[in-house]
Amino acid sequence: MQPADRTAPAHLDALTGIRGVAAWLVVLYHIRDALTGILPAAVIAVLAKGYLAVDLFFILSGFVLWYNYAPRLREGGVAAAGQFLWRRIARIWPLHLFILGLFVVFAPSFVAVGRDASFYPLAELPLHVLLIQNWGFTPGLTWNDPAWSISTEMAAYLVFPLVIAAAKWERLPTAALLALGLALLSAIALYFWADDDTILGADISRLGLVRCLLEFSLGNVLCLVWLRWRGAAHGAKIAFAVCLGALGMGLHLGLPETMFVPTCFAAGLLALALGRGAIIGALGGRALRYLGEVSYSTYLAHTFLFLAFKLVVSHAAPQIGWSGLAGFLVLVLASSIALYHGVEKPAQRWMNRHTPRWPWRESAIPAE
Structure with missing residues (x-):
């Protein structure tokens, strides 16, 4: 595997765009x-499957982080791992x-307009602050429930340097990577x-x-395969055929989504990373690339925002109508932009400028 350019790693814009699309599918899922x-x-019924976008996020995250950090973590050792973790926390x-x-x-x-008070347990706040709320400590989702996936991503970040150190994965034959x-x-x-x-979104707090x-690791393997195939003439077509084949077979046979959706996502992301057109x-x-950039916000x-919108605008009415939908989508977009430029990126830059001084030799790790 050839490491990415250390000064300016290539940015796979289509993958950034698909991240933006996935984030909006989650938005529509939660307000359906x-x-x-x-x-x-x-x-x-289609929107009710929007939770699957999180599985796409996990695979995509594993792909992107392997591409951007694996060579540096392998060469930099403990110091690089410390900087990597700090920068992910800053992110x-x-x-x-x-x-x-x-x-x-x-x-x-929110409680005053009918939200269940048990959804805001003060005793669980420390777990949320530390981003460990979905590590099996609680029986259900509370507070800002989408943050459960950020909690599990934090666990993946902790494991990631250990996975890289465990083996020379880039030396495995392509057949072995596909088998993995x-x-x-x-x-x-x-x-x-x-x-x-049979549902990937089942019992989130426990599963x-x-x-x-598993899906983050799948993304790691996907990146290794992509690095082998990115010059292949028909790689994108093969990956896209696998994606469509898995989707068609899964739907035709009525298979559980756990058996074919991750395959569709992995093959589809590989097709996007390899393809043109x-x-x-x-x-x-x-436009879509920018939506991807602000997608975390x-x-x-x-x-x-939806809870606040219903509190202020629709007065907790069960339906919001077309005008309400348009107003809410504009609110989310405007807030995403404001949070990205006003909170997310400034705070990230500040933390990256104040990286702890490690007691061991430092090795440069780029900010994301």
Whole structure:
């Protein structure tokens, strides 16, 4: 494997664009019950699968982090691992803490309009602050529930340097990498099957951590395969065919989503990373790329914004109508932009400028 350019790693714009699309699917998933009066049942049924976008996030995260950090972590050792973890904390923690603070301030108002008070347990706040709330310590999702996935990503970040140090993965034959990918896909299906679950979003507080770790690792393997195939003439077509084949077979045979959706996502992301053409150009275009850049703010803030929107605008009415939908989407977009430029990036830059002085030799790790 050739390491990425240390000064300016290539940015896969289509993958950034798809991240933005996925974030908005999660937004629509969480507000779908307020849209049943204006959208057909078939559309609502599609939106009800929006939680699967999180699985796409996990695989994509594993891919991108392997590409950007694996060579540096392998060469830099313990010092590089410390800097990597600090920079990942700088990336995800400040905005998480900001949104969590908004929930703390406004929780009494949300309870006053019918939100279950048990959704805001003060005893669990330290777990949320430390981003360990979804490590098996609690029976359900609380406070800012989308942050469960950020909690499991934090666990993946802790494991990631150890995975890199465990073996010379880049030296494995391509056949071995593909076998490892198939093993991870099988492990995902078997993990849920052993719990008698067929839905990837089942029992998140108990199953979400392993779900993330397996899919993040799948993304690592996917990146290794991409680094081998990125010059292949027909790699994108093969990956896209696998994606469509897995989707068609899964739907035709009525297979549990645990058995085919991760395959679709992995093959689809590989096709995007390898491919060219109109779809790749659209996803990598300025508009969708920007949506991808602000997608973390979109993802973390939209639940709070919807609760506040219903409190102020719709007065907790069960339906929001077309005008309400348009107003809320504009609110989310504007807030995402404001949070990205006003909170997320400034806080990240500040933390990266104040990296702890490690007692061992330092090795340069770029900010993301």
